[in-house]
Amino acid sequence: MKTFTGRVEVRVSARAKSERHFKQLCSGLVPKNTTSFRVEKWDVDEIVAIPEVPNGKLLLHLCTVGNPDHGQFAPVTEPEWHVVGSLSEARERCRAYLEQNEGFIGGGNWGPDSGKVVDHEGVVVARFSFNLRCVSPTGAELPCATDARPIASRKPMKFTVWGPDGIPIQEEPFASREAAERGIVDFVERFRLQGYYAGVGYHLQLEEIAGRCTIEECSSR
Numbered sequence: 188m189k190t191f192t193g194r195v196e197v198r199v200s201a202r203a204k205s206e207r208h209f210k211q212l213c214s215g216l217v218p219k220n221t222t223s224f225r226v227e228k229w230d231v232d233e234i235v236a237i238p239e240v241p242n243g244k245l246l247l248h249l250c251t252v253g254n255p256d257h258g259q260f261a262p263v264t265e266p267e268w269h270v271v272g273s274l275s276e277a278r279e280r281c282r283a284y285l286e287q288n289e290g291f292i293g294g295g296n297w298g299p300d301s302g303k304v305v306d307h308e309g310v311v312v313a314r315f316s317f318n319l320r321c322v323s324p325t326g327a328e329l330p331c332a333t334d335a336r337p338i339a340s341r342k343p344m345k346f347t348v349w350g351p352d353g354i355p356i357q358e359e360p361f362a363s364r365e366a367a368e369r370g371i372v373d374f375v376e377r378f379r380l381q382g383y384y385a386g387v388g389y390h391l392q393l394e395e396i397a398g399r400c401t402i403e404e405c406s407s408r
Contacts, residue, residue: 244271245270245304245307245312246305247268247277247304248303249301249302250262250267251263251296253296254295254296256295256387259296267284277304285319293317294354297317302315319403346361347361347405348401352386360405368402372397378396
């Protein structure tokens with residue numbers, strides 16, 4: 188029998204009256220030589236079965252985490268799993284999830300599993316950010332169509348520029364990609380006197396700000 192040494196994480200959901208009660212319920216699962224034991228309190232109303240993924244299909248996980256900056260210490264929405272046929276379909280599912288929960292989900296609620304896409308073997312193939320960028324596990328941006336409708340029926344496209352915190356740098360979209368690129372330059376200039384960009388829990392130097400901005404096509408209003 189093979190043995191394993193290293194870190195093992197066990198996640199358990201249970202109804203318990205207190206943290207002490209929870210630890211008692213888990214005592215049979217935790218080895219005696221465990222060096223750490225973290226308790227997270229959750230209210231679980233139902234168990235959701237994760238769907239099986241046929242060969243050639245993908246599984247999209249949509250979920251949120253609490254944002255301590257807003258006094259949230261638990262997910263703000265119910266998790267969802269969707270079997271999809273492409274990254275384009277996964278993106279539209281993400282968009283629908285965000286629109287359905289508009290007003291509840293912010294960039295700080297988009298956790299490490301939010302927007303994660305795995306194949307039928309459970310291997311992570313992509314992840315969607317809060318602003319719907321699609322990236323590979325290495326961080327490289329993946330091409331992903333934003334609209335599957337025939338070109339003839341599409342509205343004229345404009346461009347939104349998402350800042351480092353996933354918030355548009357201006358309310359109205361830009362009329363062209365070139366205008367969006369100039370908008371990023373102007374956005375960086377706003378912080379030249381200050382010398383840095385202050386995000387939530389981090390600072391960016393001036394030369395780093397543009398690289399953390401994203402240009403995205405959007406339908407004209």
